[in-house]
Amino acid sequence: MSAAARVPDEAGTGAPLLSVRDLALHIPVPPHVLRAVDGISFDLRRGETLGLVGESGSGKTLTALMLMRLLEPPLDALPRGQVVLDGIDLMTLDEARMSALRGRTVSMVFQEPMTSLNPIMTVGRQIAEPLVRHLGLSPRQAAARAEAMLRLVHIPDPQRVAGAYPHLLSGGMRQRAMIAIALACRPAVLVADEPTTALDVTVQAQILELLGELQREMGSAILLITHDLAVIAETAHRVAVMYAGRIVEEAPVASLFAAPRHPYTRGLLASIPRIERVPAATLPEIPGMVPGPGDRPAGCAFMARCMRAISGCAAEAPPLAELGPGHRVACWNPADG
Amino acid sequence: MIGFVGWRLLQAVPLLIGVSLIGFGLMHLAPGGPLAVYTLNPTIQVQDIERIKVIFGLDQPIHVQYVKWATGMVSGHWGYTFFGGRPVLEVILERLPATLLLMGSALSVAIILGLSIGVLGAVKRYSVFDVLATTGALFALSFPTFWFGLMAIFVFAIELRWLPSGGMWELGEEGSILSLIRHLVLPTMVLALVITATWSRYSRSAFLEVMQQDFMRTARAKGEPPAARLLRHALPNAAKPLIALLGVELPFLFSGALVTETIFGWPGMGRLFVDALNMKEYPVLMGLMMFTGIFVVVGNLLADIAIAAIDPRVRLR
Numbered sequence: 001m002s003a004a005a006r007v008p009d010e011a012g013t014g015a016p017l018l019s020v021r022d023l024a025l026h027i028p029v030p031p032h033v034l035r036a037v038d039g040i041s042f043d044l045r046r047g048e049t050l051g052l053v054g055e056s057g058s059g060k061t062l063t064a065l066m067l068m069r070l071l072e073p074p075l076d077a078l079p080r081g082q083v084v085l086d087g088i089d090l091m092t093l094d095e096a097r098m099s100a101l102r103g104r105t106v107s108m109v110f111q112e113p114m115t116s117l118n119p120i121m122t123v124g125r126q127i128a129e130p131l132v133r134h135l136g137l138s139p140r141q142a143a144a145r146a147e148a149m150l151r152l153v154h155i156p157d158p159q160r161v162a163g164a165y166p167h168l169l170s171g172g173m174r175q176r177a178m179i180a181i182a183l184a185c186r187p188a189v190l191v192a193d194e195p196t197t198a199l200d201v202t203v204q205a206q207i208l209e210l211l212g213e214l215q216r217e218m219g220s221a222i223l224l225i226t227h228d229l230a231v232i233a234e235t236a237h238r239v240a241v242m243y244a245g246r247i248v249e250e251a252p253v254a255s256l257f258a259a260p261r262h263p264y265t266r267g268l269l270a271s272i273p274r275i276e277r278v279p280a281a282t283l284p285e286i287p288g289m290v291p292g293p294g295d296r297p298a299g300c301a302f303m304a305r306c307m308r309a310i311s312g313c314a315a316e317a318p319p320l321a322e323l324g325p326g327h328r329v330a331c332w333n334p335a336d337g
Numbered sequence: 338m339i340g341f342v343g344w345r346l347l348q349a350v351p352l353l354i355g356v357s358l359i360g361f362g363l364m365h366l367a368p369g370g371p372l373a374v375y376t377l378n379p380t381i382q383v384q385d386i387e388r389i390k391v392i393f394g395l396d397q398p399i400h401v402q403y404v405k406w407a408t409g410m411v412s413g414h415w416g417y418t419f420f421g422g423r424p425v426l427e428v429i430l431e432r433l434p435a436t437l438l439l440m441g442s443a444l445s446v447a448i449i450l451g452l453s454i455g456v457l458g459a460v461k462r463y464s465v466f467d468v469l470a471t472t473g474a475l476f477a478l479s480f481p482t483f484w485f486g487l488m489a490i491f492v493f494a495i496e497l498r499w500l501p502s503g504g505m506w507e508l509g510e511e512g513s514i515l516s517l518i519r520h521l522v523l524p525t526m527v528l529a530l531v532i533t534a535t536w537s538r539y540s541r542s543a544f545l546e547v548m549q550q551d552f553m554r555t556a557r558a559k560g561e562p563p564a565a566r567l568l569r570h571a572l573p574n575a576a577k578p579l580i581a582l583l584g585v586e587l588p589f590l591f592s593g594a595l596v597t598e599t600i601f602g603w604p605g606m607g608r609l610f611v612d613a614l615n616m617k618e619y620p621v622l623m624g625l626m627m628f629t630g631i632f633v634v635v636g637n638l639l640a641d642i643a644i645a646a647i648d649p650r651v652r653l654r
């Protein structure tokens with residue numbers, strides 16, 4: 001899929017559909033406070049795919065769960081900041097109204113296709129459930145739509161699979177079924193949290209292609225979370241790179257791959273061509289580890305691993321600054337473009 | 338399915354043979370042997386005993402006796418009572434409805450109560466309710482059934498005089514449903530108490546386990562409200578271990594019924610067992626043991642079938 005084919009002209013323009021401002025999740029882990037998500041801001045426009053990339057533990061999943069308001073107690077009381085979806089502030093919405101949006105306006109696909117489906121409910125019924133709940137379809141109509149959704153996600157023999165239980169399906173097929181559930185009501189936003197990480201490499205490519213195809217068909221905006229920049233290169237329009245709970249660089253895909261400015265992004269990029277898949281949390285090109293809750297420096301969190309660190313880095317965390325068109329970097333000493 | 342049932346029943350044969358061997362052995366090891374009831378009676382002469390032995394076939398080698406008895410069991414001839422000479426099977430079946438009524442009502446109460454307490458405890462974990470329920474269950478499980486039985490009689494029958502202390506009907510009211518229910522309340526409460534406690538503990542942990550599964554988060558992400566998530570997703574998934582528990586708990590339910598029936602003079606199989614024990618009615622005791630064995634085997638079989646019906650991953654083999 002070429003970049004031109006995947007960017008519709010109007011994508012990336014107009015008012016943002018989803019607007020995230022200063023979203024934070026500070027988890028008390030006595031005697032420290034873990035800044036799992038530490039004040040991130042980004043926009044997602046209609047029909048756009050925004051890649052959110054970062055090492056394991058950088059706070060991607062927690063960000064997704066906060067957007068969906070899916071955190072369980074005791075974490076559910078901790079999020080701070082704003083998430084505005086089509087003019088509605090999700091953070092202050094009561095649970096019943098949030099519930100009405102989930103699966104209808106904003107959906108989520110999880111990392112674990114093997115365990116994310118109810119093992120004792122047929123695949124068809126699991127897809128039909130939100131259709132009945134949100135769109136008020138009769139069980140019969142919903143069942144027919146569920147089958148159509150299975151066809152749409154390219155599951156062979158949809159009629160049989162609709163009546164089957166999840167354990168009979170492969171991981172890739174289950175993830176397709178999950179996507180069918182998430183997109184059944186044609187949501188405006190799809191949050192996909194590492195949707196291909198648990199799958200074989202060949203299946204990964206198929207699922208990513210499917211997401212792109214469905215996006216063109218339904219016009220949903222996708223927040224694609226991954227630790228794998230290769231996935232981003234193939235699928236996203238824009239990228240936000242996360243490190244230790246913060247966004248350190250944000251840019252259009254072409255710009256980021258052509259001229260990465262943040263030392264961390266450069267490290268991530270350097271690791272791509274050598275190995276097919278970057279194993280989580282091991283980045284040979286970047287020595288050191290993500291700081292733990294206790295040894296969080298006052299300045300830039302990446303400083304300890306950074307080869308471009310200068311004296312000013314320790315004093316204060318760098319803010320995101322616009323260095324080019326749509327290209328923002330949080331670094332006191334960014335690399336040249 | 339039919340093949341599975343047949344296979345499982347076949348598997349139960351060694352178990353039932355084991356039960357019968359133990360029962361048979363105990364009877365012969367008991368002081369005075371099977372005819373203890375006669376040997377301890379001073380009016381019966383030694384010659385009479387010998388004659389009775391021949392009549393009952395007790396003069397033959399023990400393995401011959403066992404085979405004769407076992408073939409009789411299989412073909413439905415469960416022998417005759419020493420006192421009255423009535424067919425054992427008939428005596429047992431006569432007591433069956435009372436026992437089933439007591440066990441059924443206690444089990445229904447216990448499941449409904451236990452499940453509700455367990456689910457509430459799981460949903461509101463570590464709340465005041467949860468802590469009280471946990472403590473209460475521990476309390477219920479740490480006292481013997483007969484103690485609760487005696488306390489219930491003391492409080493509700495003797496002190497408050499709300500309910501009768503025993504029996505199944507008032508004299509002259511035999512067959513009256515109202516009288517039956519009044520008599521059923523206390524034994525049901527006592528028998529249900531321990532099962533409720535067990536069930537609340539098990540259903541709490543079964544629900545806690547299910548609720549932290551990934552598919553429950555999926556259900557939430559689909560916009561299913563709490564009640565639908567609980568009833569449509571959590572409950573069927575939690576039901577599986579609970580049904581398995583039901584199969585395992587059957588023998589305890591049976592022994593609980595035995596104690597309860599004895600305390601409340603409830604004319605069921607448990608009461609029959611104690612009476613038979615006191616009167617050394619060995620044919621009845623043997624029959625009851627076998628009946629209990631069959632009951633447990635069938636109960637477990639039903640539990641397995643129910644589990645397979647709920648969970649498509651379980652294959653009946």
Ligand SMILES: Nc1ncnc2c1ncn2[C@@H]1O[C@H](COP(=O)(O)OP(=O)(O)O)[C@@H](O)[C@H]1O
Nearest residue numbers: 027036054055056057058059060061062063075
């Ligand atoms: N329930 C939780 N309680 C405490 N810390 C958590 C919890 N979930 C995640 N974390 C921590 O928050 C950080 C970010 O986690 P996560 O969002 O899952 O990372 P990612 O998805 O980027 O791999 C990690 O350090 C993780 O250990």
Ligand SMILES: [Mg+2]
Nearest residue numbers: 060061062194
């Ligand atoms: Mg994650």
